[in-house]
Amino acid sequence: MKNLSNNNIIHIKDGDIEYLQFRKLLEYKDKVKHCYTTKSNDYEVDDGVNYKRLYNSLKLDYNKLVKIKEQIHSNYVQVINSEEEKPDKVDGLITNKKEISFSLRFADCTPIYLYDPVKDVIGDIHSGWKGTVGKIAQVAVRKMMQEYNSNPEDIICCIGPAIGKCHFEVDEDVKNIFENTFSYMNMNNRIIEKGEIKEGKQKYFIDTNLINRTMLEEIGLLKENIIESNICTVCNKEVLHSYRVDGENAGRNTAIMSLI
Ligand SMILES: [Zn+2]
Numbered sequence: 043m044k045n046l047s048n049n050n051i052i053h054i055k056d057g058d059i060e061y062l063q064f065r066k067l068l069e070y071k072d073k074v075k076h077c078y079t080t081k082s083n084d085y086e087v088d089d090g091v092n093y094k095r096l097y098n099s100l101k102l103d104y105n106k107l108v109k110i111k112e113q114i115h116s117n118y119v120q121v122i123n124s125e126e127e128k129p130d131k132v133d134g135l136i137t138n139k140k141e142i143s144f145s146l147r148f149a150d151c152t153p154i155y156l157y158d159p160v161k162d163v164i165g166d167i168h169s170g171w172k173g174t175v176g177k178i179a180q181v182a183v184r185k186m187m188q189e190y191n192s193n194p195e196d197i198i199c200c201i202g203p204a205i206g207k208c209h210f211e212v213d214e215d216v217k218n219i220f221e222n223t224f225s226y227m228n229m230n231n232r233i234i235e236k237g238e239i240k241e242g243k244q245k246y247f248i249d250t251n252l253i254n255r256t257m258l259e260e261i262g263l264l265k266e267n268i269i270e271s272n273i274c275t276v277c278n279k280e281v282l283h284s285y286r287v288d289g290e291n292a293g294r295n296t297a298i299m300s301l302i
Pocket of ligand 1: 205206207208209274275276277278
């Protein structure tokens with residue numbers, strides 16, 4: 043299968059267990075573990091067997107896995123203090139507790155990995171387009187600042203594979219929501235690109251990566267601490283699950299993060 047390694051990402055193949063990792067976060071591999079899984083397995087639909095194999099490969103404890111019961115494309119972020127907690131109807135989890143691992147599900151939406159190496163805090167965030175409009179990345183960073191006294195200048199943020207501007211085509215209504223929410227950034231010409239007219243409807247392309255990067259810089263993260271995967275889930279549909287491509291039948295890629 044196609045290898046998605048690039049300057050920021052390394053594509054690991056451990057037998058039939060496959061995942062992507064950020065080179066930047068691997069610099070801290072003695073303190074934090076993470077991955078983004080591929081189409082080789084859909085961990086949401088198996089009975090735990092493949093999940094356990096993935097956890098073995100990552101050398102994480104499967105019994106300390108915390109999932110969100112239902113991700114709802116919100117901007118709600120929850121602080122987790124124990125693996126016994128069962129978060130529901132939120133789209134981001136943060137903790138400073140070691141060994142609890144977070145596992146969130148994605149099919150085109152943006153996974154955002156946050157790591158503060160000074161205060162030892164992590165965040166695993168599901169930023170769908172609605173979550174991006176709700177600025178969930180900023181909500182999460184603000185929560186790290188309030189709960190754990192994180193300094194945004196210390197926080198490393200990795201923006202994972204998601205539907206890129208090349209494929210995130212929307213109608214006028216969604217375009218207007220982005221335009222109204224982010225026009226203050228003064229970069230509408232880069233965030234929004236006019237596409238074709240299809241069946242009488244003007245289409246637009248939206249750059250959610252750039253929006254997320256900009257809102258993170260706005261809240262105080264350093265440019266050099268924001269790393270993008272530069273991988274579009276639709277462009278790489280043979281390797282990654284994509285809702286745009288597979289619709290209701292789409293599987294899910296899993297973004298895992300844990301302090302160790
Ligand atoms: Zn694409």
